[in-house]
Amino acid sequence: MRRTKQIRHAGELPEPPKERSGPIVPVLAFAGITVAVMQTLLVPVIKDLPVLLSTDPANATWVMTATLLAGAVSTPIMGRLGDLYGKRRMLLASLAVMVVGSLICASTDDLVVMITGRALQGFAMGAIPLGIGIMRDELPREKLGSAMALMSSSIGVGGGLALPAAALVAQHADWHALFLGSAGLGVLAMVLTYALVPEPPLRAPGTFDFIGAFGLSLGLVLLLLPVTKGGDWGWTSAPTLGLLAASVATLLLWGLFELRTPAPLVDLRTTARREVLLTNLASIMVGVAFYAVSLVLPQLLQLPTSTGYGLGQSMVVAGLCVAPLGVTMMFVAPLYARISARRGPKTTLMLGMVIIAIGYGAGLGLLSAPWQTVLIAVVLGAGIGLAYSSLPALIIGAVDPSETGAANGLNTLMRSIGTSVSSAVIGMVLANTSVTMGSVQVPSMEGFRISFLIATGAVLAGLVLAAFLPSQRPSAHPVLLASSADSGPAPAVAPVGAAPAGSTGRTVRHDGALS
Numbered sequence: 337m338r339r340t341k342q343i344r345h346a347g348e349l350p351e352p353p354k355e356r357s358g359p360i361v362p363v364l365a366f367a368g369i370t371v372a373v374m375q376t377l378l379v380p381v382i383k384d385l386p387v388l389l390s391t392d393p394a395n396a397t398w399v400m401t402a403t404l405l406a407g408a409v410s411t412p413i414m415g416r417l418g419d420l421y422g423k424r425r426m427l428l429a430s431l432a433v434m435v436v437g438s439l440i441c442a443s444t445d446d447l448v449v450m451i452t453g454r455a456l457q458g459f460a461m462g463a464i465p466l467g468i469g470i471m472r473d474e475l476p477r478e479k480l481g482s483a484m485a486l487m488s489s490s491i492g493v494g495g496g497l498a499l500p501a502a503a504l505v506a507q508h509a510d511w512h513a514l515f516l517g518s519a520g521l522g523v524l525a526m527v528l529t530y531a532l533v534p535e536p537p538l539r540a541p542g543t544f545d546f547i548g549a550f551g552l553s554l555g556l557v558l559l560l561l562p563v564t565k566g567g568d569w570g571w572t573s574a575p576t577l578g579l580l581a582a583s584v585a586t587l588l589l590w591g592l593f594e595l596r597t598p599a600p601l602v603d604l605r606t607t608a609r610r611e612v613l614l615t616n617l618a619s620i621m622v623g624v625a626f627y628a629v630s631l632v633l634p635q636l637l638q639l640p641t642s643t644g645y646g647l648g649q650s651m652v653v654a655g656l657c658v659a660p661l662g663v664t665m666m667f668v669a670p671l672y673a674r675i676s677a678r679r680g681p682k683t684t685l686m687l688g689m690v691i692i693a694i695g696y697g698a699g700l701g702l703l704s705a706p707w708q709t710v711l712i713a714v715v716l717g718a719g720i721g722l723a724y725s726s727l728p729a730l731i732i733g734a735v736d737p738s739e740t741g742a743a744n745g746l747n748t749l750m751r752s753i754g755t756s757v758s759s760a761v762i763g764m765v766l767a768n769t770s771v772t773m774g775s776v777q778v779p780s781m782e783g784f785r786i787s788f789l790i791a792t793g794a795v796l797a798g799l800v801l802a803a804f805l806p807s808q809r810p811s812a813h814p815v816l817l818a819s820s821a822d823s824g825p826a827p828a829v830a831p832v833g834a835a836p837a838g839s840t841g842r843t844v845r846h847d848g849a850l851s
Contacts, residue, residue: 359532360474361483364467365490367431367525371460372494373502374434374522375403377514379634380503380651388511389447394568401564402451406458408560408752409553414462415745416549416601418469419540423741424533427466428526434460435522442515457518461752464491465744468728472737473536482673484732485725489665491751492626492720496662496713499634500655507651538737542599549601551590558583560753563760567767602746603739611734612743614801615727616750618685621798622723623754624761625692628791629716631762632784633658633709643773645781647706657709664717665724672725681729682805688722689799695719696792700785723798727751730805758794762787 378400381388385396410430418426437456444450467487475483486493505513562569562576562583569576594600606612637654639646649657676684695715702708727747735743769783 359528360471360534361479361486363525363528363532364470364483365486365493367427367463367529368467368487368490369494369497370431370518370521370525371434371463372491373498374438374457374460374518375407375491376495376498377502377518379499380506380655381511381514384511389445389450391447395447397565397568398447398451399454401561402455403458404564404752404756405557405560406455407461408458408556408749408756410459411461411465411749411752412552412602412742412745413549414459415465415469415741415743415748416540417544418462418466418741419739420542420544421539422535423466423469423473424529424535426741427463427470427533428529430460430462430466431522431526431529433457435519435526438515438519438522442512442519453515460522461748462745464488465741465748468732468744469741470533470536472732473538474534481676481729482670484728485669485672485676485721486666488724488728489669489721492665492717492724493662495630496659496665496717500652500659503651503655540739540742545594545597545599545601548590548594548597551586551593552601555583555587555590556749558586560756563756566760567764571764602742606735606739606743607746609734610804611730611806614805615730615734616747618689618798618801618805619727619747619750620754620757621794621801622689622692622720622727623751624758624794625696625716625754625791625798626720626724626751627755627758628696628762628787628794629661629713630658631759631766632787633713635766635779636703636784637706637709639778640773643771643778645703646778647709649706653706657706658713660710661713661717661720664714665721668718668721669725672722675722676726676729680807681726681733682802682807684722685726685730685805686799686802688719688724688726689795689802691719692716692723692795693719693792693799696788696795699788703781703784724751754794758791761790765790 378385382400385391385399386393389396389399414426414430434457437453437459440453440456441450444453464487467490468484471480471483471487502514505511505517558579562579566576591604594602594604607616634654636645637647637649637657638651639648641648672684675687695712695718698715699712702712728744731743731747765786766779766783767777769780769786770777771780772778
């Protein structure tokens with residue numbers, strides 16, 4: 337008897353989840369960590385890039401900027417394509433483009449070719465929201481919380497673990513080996529994903545919004561380009577202000593178009609809901625806080641002791657001191673699941689932000705020894721891990737299952753915008769407060785402490801935003817059927833345990849889990 341593949345669309349209740357998730361969680365988490373490794377691998381050699389690529393420092397920064405811009409553009413687009421045509425398929429495509437980009441970078445010393453390869457690597461950023469979407473579609477309820485937490489935190493986990501490894505390779509091998517390692521991890525992630533991760537059958541209706549994708553891409557490039565290059569161009573220069581103004585105009589026109597198209601790239605009406613909007617704004621603040629520690633601690637650890645405050649550590653030791661940031665993020669994923677099950681993801685997000693604020697506040701007086709930086713990394717890793725783990729649950733609890741990829745893609749984009757803003761602002765602070773040592777300018781302790789204060793302020797602002805989120809406590813809220821509140825009839829509401837007439841008896845809770 338011939339078997340046919342069934343594809344479900346929005347508004348249809350999914351089939352019961354599998355009782356055993358098998359290797360889905362570790363495989364998808366490994367894919368996320370691979371993406372993080374790709375982002376981090378050049379950190380140990382950033383200061384050497386002008387020499388390695390035979391260019392000036394301003395041009396060398398494009399090697400990092402290209403990855404950021406490509407990742408920001410591709411993340412919401414790949415999320416929407418995953419909703420339409422298959423999340424695993426798009427995950428494999430993202431990893432494949434990253435592998436191609438890695439191989440290009442591994443074979444060149446030319447600046448333009450290197451920038452091209454790094455831009456292709458940036459397309460892998462879509463793997464995070466796509467992995468979260470697959471988990472929602474495939475995992476049983478009791479495993480979904482900790483699985484999404486691990487996937488959401490994988491970007492920090494991979495970055496923390498890759499930093500000392502990349503430093504070790506950079507010190508003892510040709511720097512192109514970093515890209516060969518990235519390509520190898522990408523191929524392994526593809527093979528494991530293809531062999532062990534099923535393709536979820538849920539599909540969103542409609543077609544891909546090419547005009548919306550172009551408009552969003554253009555708007556993001558016009559926005560992030562001056563944010564990342566403003567320090568070099570001057571924040572009040574004509575190129576910076578002109579591009580910022582153009583980004584505002586482009587995104588406004590894009591928004592008007594998206595509101596009128598029947599199958600938008602991003603459903604702005606859903607995005608405007610309080611729970612989605614506030615979660616995305618809080619994500620920006622967490623992104624700012626996350627990146628600050630990555631900018632400050634490695635520099636502080638590697639500055640010579642002759643400065644009076646530098647800790648004089650090698651590149652590898654500096655990476656090892658910062659690595660607990662990622663390790664702690666990984667270990668708090670199960671803790672997040674337990675706290676969220678009792679108190680809801682809103683409480684977990686707020687708790688994570690409080691811990692981040694405590695970590696940065698304590699860090700103002702704990703920057704005089706390597707062991708103190710390790711302590712800071714552990715505390716911040718716990719807070720960032722809890723905060724990052726909460727974000728997918730908050731988003732998933734507020735959107736239709738068919739919009740999971742696009743909605744989480746947009747949330748991942750918000751985090752990227754936060755890290756971009758953090759990089760620009762803290763880079764400007766460190767440059768303006770630098771001191772002269774011999775013939776070079778180095779960051780000052782004042783600049784490091786101001787950077788920590790900025791991160792503290794950002795996370796406190798995020799805490800205020802999170803306080804206005806509606807609670808999603810599983811035991812205290814009604815259950816909503818999986819349908820879009822903005823694109824059809826009002827969803828049926830039933831008490832926990834009740835099923836509407838004619839249904840399969842299964843419902844989707846506010847926290848995104850199936851019951």
